[in-house]
Amino acid sequence: MTWLRPVIAVMLRYGYLLRGTPARWIPIFAWVGIDMVLWGFLTKYLNSVAASGFNFVPALLGAVLLFDFFTRVMQGVAGVFLEDVWSRSFLNLFASPLTIPQYLTGLVATSTMTSLISLVVMLVMATALFGLSFFIYGLALVPFLMILFLFGVALGVFTAAMVLRLGPSAEWLVWPVPAIISPFAGVFYPISILPHWMQFIGRLLPISYVFEGLRTIIQGGTVPWTALITGGGLAVMYVLLACWFFRRVFRHAVRTGILARYSAESVG
Amino acid sequence: MQSVLSIKELRKAYGGKIAVDGISFEVGRGEIVGLLGPNGAGKTTTINMVLGVLEPDSGSIEIEGIDLAASRAPALERTNFAAVYAPLPGNLTVRQNLRVFGLLYGVRDLAERIEALIGQFELEKFRDVKCGVLSSGEQTRVALAKAMLNQPHLLLLDEPTASLDPVAAREIRGRIRQFAASGAGGVLWTTHNMVEVLDVCDRVLFLSHGRIMLEGDPKTLPQQHGQPTLEELFIAVAREPLTPKET
Numbered sequence: 001m002t003w004l005r006p007v008i009a010v011m012l013r014y015g016y017l018l019r020g021t022p023a024r025w026i027p028i029f030a031w032v033g034i035d036m037v038l039w040g041f042l043t044k045y046l047n048s049v050a051a052s053g054f055n056f057v058p059a060l061l062g063a064v065l066l067f068d069f070f071t072r073v074m075q076g077v078a079g080v081f082l083e084d085v086w087s088r089s090f091l092n093l094f095a096s097p098l099t100i101p102q103y104l105t106g107l108v109a110t111s112t113m114t115s116l117i118s119l120v121v122m123l124v125m126a127t128a129l130f131g132l133s134f135f136i137y138g139l140a141l142v143p144f145l146m147i148l149f150l151f152g153v154a155l156g157v158f159t160a161a162m163v164l165r166l167g168p169s170a171e172w173l174v175w176p177v178p179a180i181i182s183p184f185a186g187v188f189y190p191i192s193i194l195p196h197w198m199q200f201i202g203r204l205l206p207i208s209y210v211f212e213g214l215r216t217i218i219q220g221g222t223v224p225w226t227a228l229i230t231g232g233g234l235a236v237m238y239v240l241l242a243c244w245f246f247r248r249v250f251r252h253a254v255r256t257g258i259l260a261r262y263s264a265e266s267v268g
Numbered sequence: 269m270q271s272v273l274s275i276k277e278l279r280k281a282y283g284g285k286i287a288v289d290g291i292s293f294e295v296g297r298g299e300i301v302g303l304l305g306p307n308g309a310g311k312t313t314t315i316n317m318v319l320g321v322l323e324p325d326s327g328s329i330e331i332e333g334i335d336l337a338a339s340r341a342p343a344l345e346r347t348n349f350a351a352v353y354a355p356l357p358g359n360l361t362v363r364q365n366l367r368v369f370g371l372l373y374g375v376r377d378l379a380e381r382i383e384a385l386i387g388q389f390e391l392e393k394f395r396d397v398k399c400g401v402l403s404s405g406e407q408t409r410v411a412l413a414k415a416m417l418n419q420p421h422l423l424l425l426d427e428p429t430a431s432l433d434p435v436a437a438r439e440i441r442g443r444i445r446q447f448a449a450s451g452a453g454g455v456l457w458t459t460h461n462m463v464e465v466l467d468v469c470d471r472v473l474f475l476s477h478g479r480i481m482l483e484g485d486p487k488t489l490p491q492q493h494g495q496p497t498l499e500e501l502f503i504a505v506a507r508e509p510l511t512p513k514e515t
Contacts, residue, residue, distance in 0.1 A: 002374060009371035013357075016364045020398075087357035092414075095319035095349055096372040097341040255323045257282060260316040 010106025040130040070148040071178040076111030077156025150235035157242035206235035272454040278327035287313040289478035295454040305475035306506040350415040351426035358400020373418035385413040404431035421453040
């Protein structure tokens with residue numbers, strides 16, 4: 001319990017911010033809701049015009065939902081970190097007994113809460129409005145979500161470390177990361193149609209195994225457990241690497257004085 | 269006197285510029301030590317190293333005998349600080365900030381502690397006001413309440429009364445004197461206000477170019493060095509550094 005107290009402090013702080021500022025709920029509800037509506041109607045339209053009888057709802061809308069979940073986790077971790085950047089809290093935070101593992105756990109736990117809310121919103125909308133049934137993915141849904149969650153955590157921690165290293169102006173690095181990754185991850189198409197160099201990058205991305213697996217299941221294939229284990233292994237490795245990187249950047253910031261003087265004027 | 273802070277041969281350079289040049293000193297329990305010096309003398313660098321947010325190039329820092337480099341969290345549990353350049357997050361209310369930092373410092377019976385501090389620093393009417401909209405003086409009082417949350421054994425104050433009116437500043441000095449007199453801990457205090465130094469400090473360290481140039485009782489030091497007042501001594505040290513650490 002003693003170890004968890006600072007973790008709860010990091011979570012509570014964001015809870016207070018959410019309670020006090022309705023605008024902070026927008027990314028949790030609004031963006032994912034808009035995506036569900038937009039892609040939901042698109043898939044309905046495609047279903048009506050496609051001659052093949054292929055059901056686009058689980059393939060496209062399901063993929064959008066899963067990718068949005070990954071995005072929310074990643075931006076959730078980085079977003080909670082950015083709250084400390086914006087409020088210039090580093091000196092007060094890191095002059096306290098808070099440790100880096102506790103701080104990162106707090107960021108991830110906070111992001112988990114907000115991302116789960118987004119996931120529920122998306123599930124309800126996709127099911128109620130567009131008839132998306134997650135039973136179609138079966139048990140594979142669990143590793144799908146785990147891989148997306150872990151890779152989202154890894155990228156969130158990595159981008160937070162980049163902002164710590166490069167200064168508040170590097171905030172722009174955080175937001176486009178999911179969009180940059182999506183063409184390589186094969187969210188909407190098999191990565192086999194990509195050029196070789198893009199396929200190579202795609203195979204290094206854990207989430208590409210999720211979207212490949214999703215399409216395999218929809219097309220009536222069996223769950224590609226080996227591929228999912230590979231994706232899971234990569235995701236765990238990236239989480240460990242991201243945490244190592246954050247710790248290394250933090251130590252550099254303490255050694256060079258970046259942390260003590262962290263602001264847009266002094267860094268970046 | 270048992271020491272709560274022991275600094276030995278502390279050194280820090282930024283690139284080729286030496287900020288702190290091998291200083292050593294102690295702060296005893298119940299003692300208020302003033303860290304004086306002109307801008308850029310190394311005061312804030314020293315405080316940042318004691319707070320663990322800046323790593324020294326060499327030397328050691330012990331808080332109640334705990335090596336800060338080896339046991340960061342246990343050492344910082346015994347410490348707290350307030351500084352004009354480190355206001356609490358302005359998007360949280362006074363009570364929310366105190367709750368968050370109380371949890372970070374592992375304060376027991378937190379709700380009662382927060383209420384006691386809100387009363388002690390006369391923050392009752394600002395309890396549910398966001399810190400960002402408070403005046404600088406009110407923000408200072410909140411920062412001091414946060415600094416007292418964990419009943420620190422080492423309290424670091426970097427120009428804590430800089431933005432307070434004379435009445436509020438005197439009240440704050442009184443509270444800090446009370447804290448030290450209770451024997452709960454020691455205080456390291458930086459200020460440019462020599463009246464304040466005479467009022468609260470048991471001992472002062474004059475820092476210039478990262479070195480301790482003088483150390484002693486602020487009431488007797490000026491006479492020992494042929495200066496009429498502490499302010500004149502400060503100016504003399506800042507302009508023409510003496511041989512380090514005369515007393």
